[in-house]
Amino acid sequence: MVLQRNEINEKDTWDLSTIYPTDQAWEEALKDLTEKLEKVVQYEGHLLDSADSLLEITEFSLEMERQMEKLYVYAHMKNDQDTREAKYQEYYAKAMTLYSQLDQAFSFYEPEFMEISEEQYADFLEAQPKLQVYQHYFDKLLQGKDHVLSQREEELLAGAGEIFGSASETFAILDNADIVFPFVKDEDGNEVQLSHGVYMRLMESKNREVRRGAYQALYATYEQFQHTYAKTLQTNVKVQNYRAKVRNYKSARHAALAANFVPESVYDNLVAAVRKHLPLLHRYLELRSKILGISDLKMYDVYTPLSSVEYSFTYQEALKKAEEALSVLGEDYLSRVKRAFSERWIDVYENQGKRSGAYSGGSYDTNAFMLLNWQDNLDNLFTLVHETGHSMHSSYTRETQPYVYGDYSIFLAEIASTTNENILTEKLLEEVEDDATRFAILNNFLDGFRGTVFRQTQFAEFEHAIHQADQNGEVLTSDFLNKLYADLNQEYYGLSKEDNPEIQYEWARIPHFYYNYYVYQYSTGFAAASALAEKIVHGSQEDRDRYIDYLKAGKSDYPLNVMRKAGVDMEKEDYLNDAFAVFERRLNEFEALVEKLGLA
Template identity: 35%
Template sequence: MPRRPPLLRTLCATAAVLALSAAAFPGLAAEGDKPATRVRGEIPAEYRWDFTAIYANWAAWDADMQRMEALMADFGKLQGSLKKGPAALLKAYQTMDEIGKLQTKLYAYPQLQKDADGRDQEVAGRFQRALAVFARFDAASAWFQPELLTLPQAKVKGWLAATPALKPYAFGITDSFRKQAHVLDAKGEQLLSLAGPVGRASMNAYDELSTSDIKFPTITTSDGQSVLLSPGNYQGLLSKNANQADRAKAAAAHVGTYGAQANTYAAIYAGILQRDWFNAQARKFPTTLDAALSDNNVPRSVVETLVATTRAGTAPLQRYARLRKQLMGLGEYHLYDSSRPLFASSESYPYKKALGLVLESVAPLGEDYVQRYKKFMTGGRIDVYENEGKRSGAYSAGVYGVGPFQLLNYNDTMDAAFVLAHEGGHAMHTVLAYETQPYSTAEYTIFVAEVASTTNERFLLETLLKKTTDPKERFLLLQHAVDSIIGTFYTQVLFADFELQAHQLVEKGEPVTTEVLNKLYAGLLKTYYGDAVTVDDFYQWTWARIPHFFHSPYYVYQYATCFASSAQLFKGMTTGTEEAKKAATARYLNMLKAGGSDHPMAELKQAGVDLTQRATVQAVVDQLDALVSQMEVEAAKIPR
């Protein structure tokens, strides 16, 4: 089936490094020349996206939109033709490829511009127009998969063997037959496709309740300041306010805003759980987890092993909380204390300097990788600085035939430098996959996506640790690594644990009420944090403010599995004999080049990772334990 083009959203120095930066990026403004303006048109062009790589102008976009409409009509005429033989099957797949390639460009051109400045209503309108056309094609093409599966599998296998032109589609075709037991007939598939908007209603209701209708409170802090507790202001207060009572007051008020609407959120979430169970049963899956994992052929033991091993490995997490409590001099340590920096950093990471650091850090991946990375960095593909109307956060977005585009909101901090490395990992994954794979197998799954990004972060960490002996800077670097493990691994496993248990309630026909969800989430907090953290009662409502639960169930576990995979791959590429490291690096790069040409578990096994094994997950637990030990050593050296 044609796929709507995915955009990967996601959810650091020495004189020698500065010299590398200047030599590597001569076209950029002098280091430290961060634009003083937030007006997009006044920011130098080298820091902004160049959209002409996708289309020269809107006239070209309109022309391709008309071309896609024509191709959609042509594809509809192919219904009933697949039984005619390999030539007919090839024509259908090639037509889908043409449509898919157009989709990636037609989607990205307005979507990227919308993210660069969301105030442009003309761009927003064109983006909506593209989405409407894609939705129409989803429904109009629902016949394809059921018709393909009416063909005898042995006959299609013979076509594949005798028709070299079908080779790019062999994996997809074979995988379709693997999924055959869960594909309905044409009428059934069309019915499920038409039910799609109904299934999204709960998600849309959550968005409106959490954005349009939500009214965040204003509190007065101990210094007399009034603070509106919007998400951004709330996170800023937790990280910057040194008064624990203020942080407590803010947390109770902010999370309590969701608690005040908890019954509505619970009703919405129950609807999402029922939707997932309906879809699972309609496609003849025994559980919602099986249904969610089937598309990528991931065994349920991966999630079960992940949760069980992490639950048994919470001691380092609790040890870190106790270290923070000690260093902060607190009588009690609460969740709202976890964002407060333990030490202030004197280091700054201007963009040009960070580019040099990131480029230097990936040298172990080979000169070919480095040169491709450098080309991407200087090609008008990174939108660097914040501007008025620009969306927050960071992501990497792939446009087949063009390459990746990377969004940042760079602010010269250590965190920003690590985000640059993280998104660069995604970008290079896309570069290598697009260069190696045809369109039909170029898009890699989320299951492997975060492997490349977190691997690049680890390379940067090791580079920076080698460049400083200052105990405070080393502590802060180690803390960044620890916080990454907690945010990307432990927190996501806790979320996955919650989702799994919530879905099981519906599968068993048990009630899903506010009280049930509160008790479930509060219980998990105590399971993971033990007595190292005082868990305030209001945190029981946290589930209501996690968009992933409402937008993309059974998604977040992949962050944790990717982190576990990258930890093992990094170890293989950086320890042992030179021959062993070279072989591990080659396997890793081949995994990136594989794109979506195989199931993600198979790709990871080829690279040397087996996520069904408890040891793979345990390695992350052990890594956190070692990092906390290093932090304790460095903390003892810091004068206070």
């Protein structure tokens, strides 16, 4: 049974009192920032009066944003730890409202800044040396000049920010708090209530009937709500397409990638490379079918581990194993990891109402917290090092960069996390000689690659297709979404959609479809991480130093430049082909072990 929040041991919860000591302190900070908003109007129309005014207004806006992020993080995480609590739903709503008001108040900034001439820009930088730290920030703004609207239009868009986010919020409440899953039988024949966490555990069951029961029960529930989920997703897609259109972008994808200064060819190269290598996935699934001894592989057979070796970890064992693997990154990196593990940066276990999944989050002035829903298995060990990768990236960036560059683009975010996963795989394969255990580790890697590269690219194709469909006037009904998703799933997995009818509803439960072209970066990130991990584990100290420099870079340079300095050129296809070469090499070893161990 999933515990209530107050039944979880405090040491296994994150310590949000390090952000604000009490809820009252948060409320006072909210009030203080709300009052400061009233001062913003005095700056309107004066941004380019002088170099000093540009500096003053820029620093004031960044300071307000910095305080806002801290307020938001507290409310967001308090809400995530139990989405049923009305108090923190209200906090979150207030934070979102203030965020929107802040955006609206400073909506004059970009239109006014775009009026600066090249001569005036150069003069300002020379006249006020303190502006020079913001030069890259200003340069990036100027690159988006064609997509900045008039001041009045910017005000209107900023004022609608909370409304634009309502579809995502509705999905989150429905999927984490309101939806009630039925009871199903577990491996011991006990009736257990499905939740997001329980479902994933049952999908790894050795008992096919348990897997089938959980799978069918979960998707039968989503089938009941398919029209509501379709409406929330359609609304979100319309919001992104509308924003892109009014800002003069070709498409929502163009707008999303341009925000990270990433050309759309990077996205298209990914899809093309993955589709070219789908035979590798089909080969792996055929092998999986043989090992399981079934002739009719179904989607609920894709997640169960193939190994009989109980290569699982308690949470405490996982912390130790993570520290051992990540020590290759140096003493300073390891000391940061130990701080995160010992100083309650992590919310470990599932509880009633807690947001599903896992993430790393925080702001410039907080710890780099992690949310987990821990289960004692190898997959969760990889989740731990994955989120730790994000948190260490945040730690290095915030410590090294001023606030204006003290974050990193989402394009770079998934690289640090999946580099850690690849390092862990290398470490485990390096220390384990036993064939059966190597089989388990390779199985985990192949499944991870399937889930991160193949699956997320499938998601990326689906996401782009629904945005294009809406842009072309198609109505995103549940029937349309079901068919599109089922067809794509059949192409990727090679499993008949007629034999797997439930999978057509899977789109409804994917929160990342509300993140606006986020998922493709899991795939590009994993591929880049594969190259970086090879350099870190088998390369020189210089390679490791360049990687740490990448972690420190934040937004001080363009994402693709940061990666080139780290040793990976993501505008070329080489890094993708190299990643698939690693997958094929490990698939070959896996096949050899299957034969050697007589498993098929």
